[in-house]
Amino acid sequence: MTKGRVIEAHRTNFTVAFDNRELLATVRGNFHVAKDFPKVGDYVSLELLEDDKAVIEEVLERKTxxxxxxxxxxxxxxxxxxxxxxxxxxxxxxxxxxxxxxxxxxxxxxxxxxxxxxxxxxxxxxxxxxxxxxxxxxxxxxxxxxxxxxxxxxxxxxxxxxxxxxxxxxxxxxxxxxxxxxxxxxxxxxxxxxxxxxxxxxxxxxxxxxxxxxxxxxxxxxxxxxxxxxGVLDTDAEDELAVFEKIEQFSLECKFNDCDHEKSVGCAVLAAVESGAVTERELANYHKLLRERAFLESKDSTAAARHHNQNQKRQSQKYAAIQRQKLSRGKY
Ligand SMILES: Nc1nc2c(ncn2[C@@H]2O[C@H](COP(=O)(O)OP(=O)(O)O)[C@@H](O)[C@H]2O)c(=O)[nH]1
Ligand SMILES: [Mg+2]
Ligand SMILES: [Zn+2]
Structure with missing residues (x-):
């Protein structure tokens, strides 16, 4: 097997170190299907081509x-x-x-x-x-x-x-x-x-x-x-997520499934605040995050709707253009 190491990765183009040379490499189709591409540090099996080019066949097992x-x-x-x-x-x-x-x-x-x-x-x-x-x-x-x-x-x-x-x-x-x-x-x-x-x-x-x-x-x-x-270390979001998960965990114990964790009886989240397992601030953040999520979801759906409308518009413009062409041809 011809084994190289990925030293640079740009979407679907790679630089691979092999035999003290740097090869420009692409990948076999199966990578595109899986949408999972080699990463920097990967050891890979190669098919060598001319002019210091190669095709990556497979990513070898990753140690870490x-x-x-x-x-x-x-x-x-x-x-x-x-x-x-x-x-x-x-x-x-x-x-x-x-x-x-x-x-x-x-x-x-x-x-x-x-x-x-x-x-x-x-x-x-x-x-x-x-x-x-x-x-x-x-x-x-x-x-x-x-x-x-x-x-x-x-x-x-x-x-x-x-x-x-x-x-x-x-x-x-x-x-x-x-x-x-x-x-x-x-x-x-x-x-x-x-x-x-x-x-x-x-x-x-x-x-x-x-x-x-x-x-x-x-x-x-x-x-x-x-x-x-x-864009990989959005750690504030990570911290928030941890708190979110902690609170969701408590909420499994709430008396009612649709508990609002604000004033409902039998709320396990409020009990956790009482006991100090969750701080007031964490709970406030949690509610804020929920509201933001709801907002983002509604925004997503308007964006989707807009996209849909634009598509429709484009379709009808295309249709109109074809009609015009047909008409003008018809004249001759
Ligand atoms: N005073 C001082 N400046 C340093 C030191 N190491 C790096 N720098 C400077 O810090 C700036 C950023 O360095 P760079 O290596 O580009 O940081 P990178 O973004 O982490 O790669 C440059 O102006 C360096 O010259 C150091 O040990 N002392
Ligand atoms: Mg740098
Ligand atoms: Zn609750």
Whole structure:
């Protein structure tokens, strides 16, 4: 079998590493049928074509998968596969946020992959020790390394993890320094770096797609764009969902099936608020979410209706045009 590894994925076009070459690859029809395409990190079987081109026949069994649920649907999005280490990168500048760190840790935990927290830009930190103490409060047993990708300070720590044959991925928001770290590990400037750090976090995002690199020491590294612009880490929705599910769980015990969880007798949700298992705020959020859902659903149906009308209109315009053609032909 000819085995390669997906290093870049763009819808239906892929770059695959094979035999120290990079091949442009498409996929067999069965992928299109299943609407399930290879992901960055996948090992695949290949049919080699001329001119460094190939067709991906099959995705080989994935050792690990990093994924998250899309905010709206039950659809899951795969971030990378066959990863041995997750580095959660956070800059010790405006990027620093313990609650975001917690969310990334949750994502990593769900994938059951060894995780390392990277606090980058120590050259900018005024009081590194207190920042480290704060971080220690949320990371638990997860190792933390504090580095500076631009000065090179402590960067050798990465080499304890990125070894020949192992694959690491850099996660974290845009501007945290992932591409700068990638370049350091590559020992060359392959990834473009944000030159100016804009305060409004809407700065230029130079890394636009996930990409797997082979490091000089034989390890693999996947650089990713910040997840916000990828639309994958809508964590507020995730938090809300957890609360939602918790409350729905209690509601199974309500006396009446159509309980409004507001003032009904025998309401298990209100009892949970009484007992402290659910906070007032969580319940208020839950009601808000329900109202939003109802609103979105009604909007969806008007959008669908509009779409239907437009189709009808287009159909009748087409019909009228055909009629006109027929008429004009009829004249001759
Ligand atoms: N002062 C300082 N700046 C850094 C460090 N690492 C990265 N940067 C800067 O932070 C900005 C964003 O870096 P980049 O690697 O593009 O972040 P990415 O979006 O996570 O890939 C760039 O201007 C980098 O030069 C660091 O350790 N110290
Ligand atoms: Mg980048
Ligand atoms: Zn109830």
């Amino acid at each position: 998968v990093i994924k998250r649920k899309a905010a709206d649907a039950d659809e899951e999005q795969i971030i990378a596969t066959n990863v041995d280490y997750i580095f959660i990168v956070m800059g010790l500048d405006g990027d620093y946020s313990l609650s975001r760190l917690e969310r990334y840790l949750l994502l990593a935990q769900q994938s059951a992959i060894d995780t390392i927290v990277v606090l980058n830009k120590i050259d900018l930190a005024n009081d590194l020790n207190s920042l480290l103490r704060e971080a220690a409060g949320v990371v638990g047993d997860t190792p933390v390394i504090a580095v500076s990708a631009t000065t090179g300070s402590n960067m050798g720590e990465f080499l304890n993890y990125v070894k020949s044959g192992s694959t690491a991925v850099l996660l974290g928001s845009s501007g945290a320094g992932k591409s700068t770290i990638t370049n350091w590990l590559l020992e060359e400037t392959k990834q473009e770096v944000n030159e100016t750090r804009l305060d409004d976090s809407r700065g230029r995002h130079t890394t636009t797609s996930r990409q797997l690199f082979t490091l000089p020491n034989g390890g693999y590294l996947i650089d990713t764009p910040g997840m916000r612009e990828l």
